[in-house]
Amino acid sequence: MKKLLLLVIGCCIIVTSWSQQKQRTLLSGRVIDAQTGAPLPGASIVLSDSKVGTNTDSSGHYIFKNIPKGHNLVEISYTGYKTLVEHLDATGNDTVNFALTSSIIENEGVTVTGVVGATSIRKAPVPITRVSKSELLQTPSTNIIDALSRQPGVSQLSTGPAISKPVIRGLGYNRLVVINDGVRQEGQQWGDEHGIEIDENSVSRVEILKGPASLVYGSDAMAGVVNIITTSPAANNTINGSVLSSYQTNNKQRSFFANIGGNQQGFNWNAWGDYKGAADYKNKYDGRVYNSKFNENNYGGYVGYNSTWGYSHFIVSSFNQELGVVEGERDDNGNFIKLLPGGMEATPAKSDFNSTTPQTPYQGVNHLKFILDNSFSLGKGKITLNLGWQRNQRKEFGNVDDPEEKSLYFDLKTLNYNTAYLYDNHKGWTTSIGVGGMQQRNQNKGVEFLIPEYKLFDIGGFVYTQKTIGKTTLSGGLRFDNRDLTSDELMEDGEIKFNAFKKSFANVSGSAGVSYAATENFLVKINLARGFRAPSIPELASNGAHEGTNRYEYGNQDLESETSWQGDLGIELNSEHIHFTASTFYNHIANFIFYSKLSGASGSDSLVEVDGEMIPAFQFRQQTANLVGAEMGVDIHPHPLDWLHWENTLSYVRGTFAEALEGNKNVPFIPATRWISELRWEFLKKGKTVRNLSLHFDIDNTFKQDKPFTAYDTETPTPGYTLLNAGISANLMNHDKTLFSLYLLGNNLTDVAYQNHLSRLKYAEVNPVSGRQGVFNMGRNFVVKLNIPLSFTK
Known part of the structure; x- marks a missing residue:
């Protein structure tokens, strides 16, 4: 009954949402250097709540098509610049430009942890750490x-x-x-x-x-x-x-x-x-x-x-x-013990250690x-x-x-x-x-x-x-x-x-x-x-x-x-x-x-x-x-x-x-x-x-x-x-x-x-x-x- 109830609720939500589809929405603009005005090609623009993102072209231009109208939290990032987090209300056909400031520390960002919608890490009152893919790649680890x-x-x-x-x-x-x-x-x-x-x-x-x-x-x-x-x-x-x-x-x-x-x-x-x-x-x-x-x-x-x-x-x-x-049991010589059928024991061979x-x-x-x-x-x-x-x-x-x-x-x-x-x-x-x-x-x-x-x-x-x-x-x-x-x-x-x-x-x-x-x-x-x-x-x-x-x-x-x-x-x-x-x-x-x-x-x-x-x-x-x-x-x-x-x-x-x-x-x-x-x-x-x-x-x-x-x-x-x-x-x-x-x-x-x-x-x-x-x-x-x-x- 509980599963059926959840399914019915989900179907109702989907039907309601489809019935309220809105007209095509366009968001475009440029990302530039705040000091020089130069375009920043390859800058990342992400709308976290809508789960869409794009990158700027060689002229610093970006474009989003068919995004939901209403409020969005936009995260704009580029290597060597301070990440920018902006609130944006999409109305249907918007042109918004972003200017980034160079910075050694890219200490801004968006989080979706602990709250339902995306929010700025700086505005969250609790300590939140965000670890990127690039940081994980630079860390040697086994899991x-x-x-x-x-x-x-x-x-x-x-x-x-x-x-x-x-x-x-x-x-x-x-x-x-x-x-x-x-x-x-x-x-x-x-x-x-x-x-x-x-x-x-x-x-x-x-x-x-x-x-x-x-x-x-x-x-x-x-x-x-x-x-x-x-x-x-x-x-x-x-x-x-x-x-x-x-x-x-x-x-x-x-x-x-x-x-x-x-x-x-x-x-x-x-x-x-x-x-x-x-x-x-x-x-x-x-x-x-x-x-x-x-x-x-x-x-x-x-x-x-x-x-x-x-x-x-x-x-x-x-x-x-x-x-x-790993059980860690060893014999009198300090060697690890390998269990064998019939209650027997042996010392592991080199092939035992090297096998995956x-x-x-x-x-x-x-x-x-x-x-x-x-x-x-x-x-x-x-x-x-x-x-x-x-x-x-x-x-x-x-x-x-x-x-x-x-x-x-x-x-x-x-x-x-x-x-x-x-x-x-x-x-x-x-x-x-x-x-x-x-x-x-x-x-x-x-x-x-x-x-x-x-x-x-x-x-x-x-x-x-x-x-x-x-x-x-x-x-x-x-x-x-x-x-x-x-x-x-x-x-x-x-x-x-x-x-x-x-x-x-x-x-x-x-x-x-x-x-x-x-x-x-x-x-x-x-x-x-x-x-x-x-x-x-x-x-x-x-x-x-x-x-x-x-x-x-x-x-x-x-x-x-x-x-x-x-x-x-x-x-x-x-x-x-x-x-x-x-x-x-x-x-x-x-x-x-x-x-x-x-x-x-x-x-x-x-x-x-x-x-x-x-x-x-x-x-x-x-x-x-x-x-x-x-x-x-x-x-x-x-x-x-x-x-x-x-x-x-x-x-x-x-x-x-x-x-x-x-x-x-x-x-x-x-x-x-x-x-x-x-x-x-x-x-x-x-x-x-x-x-x-x-x-x-x-x-x-x-x-x-x-x-x-x-x-x-x-x-x-x-x-x-x-x-x-x-x-x-x-x-x-x-x-x-x-x-x-x-x-x-x-x-x-x-x-x-x-x-x-x-x-x-x-x-x-x-x-x-x-x-x-x-x-x-x-x-x-x-x-x-x-x-x-x-x-x-x-």
């Missing part, structure tokens, strides 16, 4: 979260090169939301050993919102939102694409990616495919880390139509991955996703409708005697729905109202069970408004959500393993903030937000030994929703010689969920027998937690040495419980303080043969984490470490056309052996020869990337 972890306030919880989960300001798992093309990415976010199933090579840009200020996505966005955007329509009457290939020396990781897309009179399309394979990585302490290998093959694309009535896009993607599970096919134990992941993304002009505004269906199949194979046996098999199906009405800008007011949520069904199809099968249904409504008064922009809104969760009973060996139960969680979230541009170069932002998170199914109902840990976990059906109040204060200063940003926050979380050890009747530890071994029992509980932290960035570019940049970023977060547990008040899994200092030289921005030559050298310094959550043997302290990295990149040109871009990058040049505090492999078995616990991170690694753009103009 998309690894690439983003260099951003201030962003960390990663990793299990080897293939698995990384985002952490924002010390909070991860179900406390933050990952969005892909407007839809929540749903794939067992609660698990340590689960990645996010998005191919990094397909990403066109990423927006990161820090803090519980998102009113669009409901529960779980307490820490913030990582919005990953893959689809980007081509300019009208063009066909373009790219071929991207890369190779990494440490783990022999190779990838090949290709995409092609076009736009003909509003009909636009895109298709892409990618292959990635990696052998076992190495470091100077562990040598090659057995079974850290993985391989991926992913593909996707979309078809859509843009016209005066709005747009409709259908997007499909399929992510397929096989990855080894994981060996038992390993995971197989398939994530299929369909998205229908629509926007229709309606009255004095537009209505959006976003529907998504995704299926996440996660299989774990751990039986060497029966390699096809699925020890665990989660089959998660999710239907996402969001619709909102955006009123056109009127006297500085921009308002939107909407409703959204998801329906979910998870089934167990393996021979083992960690969580019960369950059904979930979310629904929430919100209102958001923004008002600009001179130099001040006020923003705020409210949202109410309700989640219904039904868990199924499971009998195992004649005993109840999971009880059947029903739970409902309802809560209110909201935010209010102000952005004040005191001058063109000085900006102040203040925001207060309330967020919440409903307990996840493992926290409510788990009953089993957790993979990779020496603990047996019980759920707690009495858990309440986590709620948080967070205050943010940020400033931005931009001058001829320096660009400075700083933000600080305080986050008070009630009912923070974590696990604690259970006591037996005699007062000693409660123990559970698992496969003949007695392990301690834990159960989830709650108490108050407080997190405080800050991020700072400084880019010094002394004029007239505009080719020189000295960039520094610093990230700090501290988390404490209101009450100590076993004498420890530290919140678990808090990243260490990190300082990155980079020197960058940029030359030949208008070179004829070689253009945009860039060299960089950076010191990545992670401080020691000496405030871990040591209660119940959860964490141990982690020493600090310093990594030296460098890179060079350039575009090879032919008559102002880029033939290809080449990137030569190096990470950990001094081959430091280190363990990141948020690496799960840190807690693997002890090496009996060296006495060191766990597995260390990747050693020295060189990366080469070759990107060949393809462009055809009709």
Whole structure:
């Protein structure tokens, strides 16, 4: 019935919108240099809400045809110039010229994260970071979260090169939301050993919102939102694409990616495919880390139509991955152990380390996703409708005697729905109202069970408004959500393993903030937000030994929703010689969920027998937690040495419980303080043969984490470490056309052996020869990337 209702609503909206199609709309003009009046060929003009964009020709001219009438937020950008964001009311046949000012820092831009419609990043009262495709290409990484972890306030919880989960300001798992093309990415976010199933090579840009200020996505966005955007329509009457290939020396990781897309009179399309394979990585302490290998093959694309009535896009993607599970067990000589049938063991051969096919134990992941993304002009505004269906199949194979046996098999199906009405800008007011949520069904199809099968249904409504008064922009809104969760009973060996139960969680979230541009170069932002998170199914109902840990976990059906109040204060200063940003926050979380050890009747530890071994029992509980932290960035570019940049970023977060547990008040899994200092030289921005030559050298310094959550043997302290990295990149040109871009990058040049505090492999078995616990991170690694753009103009 719910699916039928959503379908009927969607059809009504489409019919209504088609019946209100408007006459042809034309927008054209020029983009010039504000000082000299010279045209800027190749400048980008994007109408974010309408999802259309184009580039200027050799004379600086641009043209849009058949765009919706009404309000649009226009973003104009050009390399070496300050990005311009302008409000525009399209009336039918408009000529608008834009003048850009040269700037070393291109620090403006548009965001669509946390709000329904596009808005200027400068006017958003919360800290938002936007990462472009070009920045991702200049970052050596093994997955998309690894690439983003260099951003201030962003960390990663990793299990080897293939698995990384985002952490924002010390909070991860179900406390933050990952969005892909407007839809929540749903794939067992609660698990340590689960990645996010998005191919990094397909990403066109990423927006990161820090803090519980998102009113669009409901529960779980307490820490913030990582919005990953893959689809980007081509300019009208063009066909373009790219071929991207890369190779990494440490783990022999190779990838090949290709995409092609076009736009003909509003009909636009895109298709892409990618292959990635990696052998076992190495470091100077562990040598090659057995079974850290993985391989991926992913593909996707979309078809859509843009016209005066709005747009409709259908997007499909399929992510397929096989990855080894690193257990870290070694023999008496310190060699990793390879499991063989019949309970036998062996030392891995050279071919085992060099293969890209994981060996038992390993995971197989398939994530299929369909998205229908629509926007229709309606009255004095537009209505959006976003529907998504995704299926996440996660299989774990751990039986060497029966390699096809699925020890665990989660089959998660999710239907996402969001619709909102955006009123056109009127006297500085921009308002939107909407409703959204998801329906979910998870089934167990393996021979083992960690969580019960369950059904979930979310629904929430919100209102958001923004008002600009001179130099001040006020923003705020409210949202109410309700989640219904039904868990199924499971009998195992004649005993109840999971009880059947029903739970409902309802809560209110909201935010209010102000952005004040005191001058063109000085900006102040203040925001207060309330967020919440409903307990996840493992926290409510788990009953089993957790993979990779020496603990047996019980759920707690009495858990309440986590709620948080967070205050943010940020400033931005931009001058001829320096660009400075700083933000600080305080986050008070009630009912923070974590696990604690259970006591037996005699007062000693409660123990559970698992496969003949007695392990301690834990159960989830709650108490108050407080997190405080800050991020700072400084880019010094002394004029007239505009080719020189000295960039520094610093990230700090501290988390404490209101009450100590076993004498420890530290919140678990808090990243260490990190300082990155980079020197960058940029030359030949208008070179004829070689253009945009860039060299960089950076010191990545992670401080020691000496405030871990040591209660119940959860964490141990982690020493600090310093990594030296460098890179060079350039575009090879032919008559102002880029033939290809080449990137030569190096990470950990001094081959430091280190363990990141948020690496799960840190807690693997002890090496009996060296006495060191766990597995260390990747050693020295060189990366080469070759990107060949393809462009055809009709």
